[in-house]
Amino acid sequence: MQLPENIEGLIKAQNEFDSNAFAAYFTEQATVFDEGSSYSGRDEIRDWIQQATEKYKMQLKAVDFLQTGSKGKLTVEVAGTFPGSPALMQYHLELNDQLISSLKITA
Template structure:
């Protein structure tokens, strides 16, 4: 499966729990929607992912990737220390200038 470089970095940094490098995959003004909450800007995204990495120890296994224009959708099997693990989630990505400008995580 061929992935854009930023999506590859998004997955890799999640796998090694590098919250700083993960956050650098996003634009300064990116917006993330996950678990019913919205996180705006790199600082909030960093706090969100740092907590999630520590609490859930999740791992992503990419299953499918589709892209249309500036939108991408990564479908991945996610496993970790959370109830219901493993689960297949969809990562709806807005891409801008080689970075992620928006992310909405859904089932």
């Protein structure tokens, strides 16, 4: 499966536990929705992914990616130290050029 460069980079940053690189794929005003909470801006997104990574040691494997215009849906297999691992999750993305302006994670 061929992924856009920014999506490939996001997965690589997560798998290398690089929260700074992960956050750099988002716009300055981006929002992430995950597990009933939202995080706005790169600093909050960086802190959120850092804490989640420390807690769960997540590794992502792309399963499917569909994009229509500025909307994308990435299906990933997420493995880590959480109950039910590995699990399939959907990353609902709003893209602004090469950056992500919104990410909503669902099971």
